[in-house]
Amino acid sequence: MTIRIQHIFALGLSLLLGTAALVAQSNDYIVGAQDVLGITVWNQPDLTGKFTVEADGTFTFPLIGRLKVGGLTLRQIEAELRSRLADGYLKNPQVSVAIESYKSQRIFVVGEVKSPGAYPLGANMTLMEALAQAGSTTSDAGDEAVIVRSSPGRAAAGPVLSDTETNSEVVRVQLGELEAGSLSQNLRLRDGDTIFVRRTASIFVFGQVKSPGAYRIQRGYTVLQALALAGGVTDRGSTGRIKIVRLVDGSKKEINAKLGDAVEPGDTLIILERFF
Known part of the structure; x- marks a missing residue:
């Protein structure tokens, strides 16, 4: 089964454009080492830029110095920056923090x-x-x-x-x-x-079937469904004489199968001839 790429992009685009998704992104992401933060302090170009979180979860910010942000969300970092900048540096600072590059x-x-x-x-x-x-x-x-x-x-x-x-x-x-x-x-x-x-799971069907070969199956397929994939048994085939060759713990095991038995990926089904 191939997931068509246009479906992926369509769904992804709808998620990215949704306001709720953007709000959740801001609130929930946990910052870690090597993440690159884009920090904007409104009307303060000298305090605006990109900052890389170091291995210890900190980075250096102008005026403030070292700031521990590892394990915090973007909103928590904004609150911390506002608090620090308001403490003797700026009046009512407006701070925005976004992820420029996800690396942690x-x-x-x-x-x-x-x-x-x-x-x-x-x-x-x-x-x-x-x-x-x-x-x-x-x-x-x-x-x-x-x-x-x-x-x-x-x-x-x-x-x-x-x-x-x-x-x-x-x-x-x-x-x-x-x-x-x-x-x-x-x-x-x-x-x-x-x-x-x-x-994809595959099995092999040989012997007295109309179209022997390899076939893809879904989970839970039975012998009867496998035979249907192979076009059914021939006039000489017997639905009462079916063997499954299955690899069990590295060894091949031969099983007498019934139509309702489940098949497993990698099984080989052999449909034998009728006695008369």
Whole structure:
């Protein structure tokens, strides 16, 4: 399944243009090391400029000196600057703080996307926006993305490629619903999140079927549905003689299957001939 890039940009643009989104961005983003702040003090050009937060969470501001901002929101930084500047320097200072460059927080987008890698986490960044930054999904993407997130305060230093990691929360997202505009699937991301877009699940169907070969399946497919993908059984085939060859713990296992049995990604179905 390919998430069409125009859908991503359309949804992302609507979010960016929304007043509520802009207000939330200002209120919620937590500043950290290497973030670049754009600070404006109205009618004070000498106090207006860009300032990089250092590793210890501080930066140097004219008149004030070192200011600790790591862990604060933009609104909290504005309030602190107003308070400091009003203390003997300016009368009723008007201060505005924005993020010029997000560098302290990041996410990882891996799997079936066109440009996998680490990306800066913007304020209120959503799954759809992250996929857009990664160039959208590939043609081999399946119908599910998995978000693996560490416990609060323990952001991952690199992508978490297993959804069974201890102390991790796992969220599964249906990409079809996301593309259709489901807000419940367009989750807000956290620092250190890994978004893993799964490859489409495939099985192999051989033997007495009309169109043997490899087929993509969805989660929960049965043997009967797999046979339908392969055009059904031939006149010589028997729906009572079906075997599944499945890799279990590194070893191949042969299973006598019924039509209602579930198939798993990587299974090989073999439909045998009837006895008579």
